[in-house]
Amino acid sequence: MTLLSVRELVTEFSTDEGTVRAVDGVSFDLPTGGTLGIVGESGCGKSVTALSIMGLLPQPNGRIASGEVVYEGENLAMASEVRRQAIRGAEVSMIFQEPMTALNPVHTIGRQLTEVVALHTNQSAAEQISTATDMLARVGIPEPAIRMTEYPHQLSGGMRQRVVIAIALICQPNLVIADEPTTALDVTIQAQILELIRTLQNDTGMAMIMITHDLGVIAETCEQVVVMYAGQVVEQGTVFDIFDSPKHPYTRGLLASIPTLDNQPKAPLEIIPGMVPSLHELPKACRFANRCTFAEARCEIEAPPIEVLSSSHQVRCLKWAQL
Numbered sequence: 001m002t003l004l005s006v007r008e009l010v011t012e013f014s015t016d017e018g019t020v021r022a023v024d025g026v027s028f029d030l031p032t033g034g035t036l037g038i039v040g041e042s043g044c045g046k047s048v049t050a051l052s053i054m055g056l057l058p059q060p061n062g063r064i065a066s067g068e069v070v071y072e073g074e075n076l077a078m079a080s081e082v083r084r085q086a087i088r089g090a091e092v093s094m095i096f097q098e099p100m101t102a103l104n105p106v107h108t109i110g111r112q113l114t115e116v117v118a119l120h121t122n123q124s125a126a127e128q129i130s131t132a133t134d135m136l137a138r139v140g141i142p143e144p145a146i147r148m149t150e151y152p153h154q155l156s157g158g159m160r161q162r163v164v165i166a167i168a169l170i171c172q173p174n175l176v177i178a179d180e181p182t183t184a185l186d187v188t189i190q191a192q193i194l195e196l197i198r199t200l201q202n203d204t205g206m207a208m209i210m211i212t213h214d215l216g217v218i219a220e221t222c223e224q225v226v227v228m229y230a231g232q233v234v235e236q237g238t239v240f241d242i243f244d245s246p247k248h249p250y251t252r253g254l255l256a257s258i259p260t261l262d263n264q265p266k267a268p269l270e271i272i273p274g275m276v277p278s279l280h281e282l283p284k285a286c287r288f289a290n291r292c293t294f295a296e297a298r299c300e301i302e303a304p305p306i307e308v309l310s311s312s313h314q315v316r317c318l319k320w321a322q323l
Contacts, residue, residue: 003207004030004053004175009067009077011045011052013279014060020279022048024231025067028224030207032174037210037222037239039254043276045231046211047097050177052077053209054094055084071175090120093168095178095197099160103152109136109163110148113170120171135166140196158189162196169200176201177209182217194220215258219243224312227251230277230287233306237313247315249292249323286318294319 011023023045030036038046051057053069055076069076071092076084096102104112113132117123123131129148136144139162152160161181168176178197182190198221201208210221218225218239225242227235227250235248246252256270274291283289289299296319304318317323 001032002029003032003034003072004209005068005070006049006053007068007070009049009052009069010065011048011057011062012065013058013062015280017280021065021282022231022279023052026226026228026231026233028226028233028236030175030209030224033205033207034224035201035208035210035222036224036226037212037218038226038228039212039215039218040228041213041276043230043279044228046213046228047179049228050094050179050209050211053177054088054092055079055081056088056094086120089116089173090171091173092175092177093171093173095165095168095176095181097180097183099157099164100152102164103160105152108149108151109155112163113148113167116167116170131170132166135170136163139163139166139169139200140192141166157185158192161185161189161193165193165196165200169204169206172204173206175207175209177211179211180213181210182214183212197221215243215254227254230282231279232287232316233314234288234317235313235315237310241310241313245313247309247313247320247323248288248317249294249319250288252323294323 007027009023009026010021012019012021026049028036038049040046052064057063064077067077110129110132113135114128117128117131133144133148136147141147141159141162182193185193194217210217212218222239225237225239226233227248229250235251242251246255253272259269272291277283277287285301285303286299289295299318302318304316306314306316307320308314
């Protein structure tokens, strides 16, 4: 059963230099209890896609220009802000990238947890405190009753991220969007946080969208993968489709840039030359053409359509069959 269906989503921002399109025709489906990864470089539109789903686009400059975000049969793109607020936190939650900006520095951890419970349940004050304390324990925070009285600056980076996860999960949502939840953490803490997220997902049956630039995280946690570049989906499929049989040159470049045990000692990793184009100067045809080693003349003038390769695998490339 499909929990979330994003259809031809277009998100635009008004700037001093004109309107820019940060997300351009993004489509994907997420089944109940499933895990989908969105991967790409910074500036590819991953986080804007998440904010569009959550209804948290910066106002008044950001807006969903067209498309649908259908959650359990309801198009959230057309929903009122009151309805979005009722869903946000209770049914759809988000784990933000940087916990020090996600948490309020002048409120205790307990205050920030119980506020979410108070907004979405009818629990008494004592029940709210009990629920919040139990949730802190569940995400692996020692002495949760003491942590309830502390402020974000008194916790380590890993502990703060666990608090952010606790806030996102405290109302047992159906869907959690994790926006690069391990980026600011060291490798050991990253592994602990990913294991925690996997465990909580297995325990609760929630669906998850994992947004990251790290394909290693995608391989560990996801069943489906969406590869984004310059606001568009350039390839999507199961994790096996993407890792075993990548069809888009960008996907291949991302995979080739990952260190492996097969790399020769001191051999340089492959890189993708150039940078993601500015939103003000997006190419009219293939947006990856100026960085693609396989590009030919028609790639500069002909916009590639989405090609359906199988029931699970799609690619946006004019030359995928020749690669």
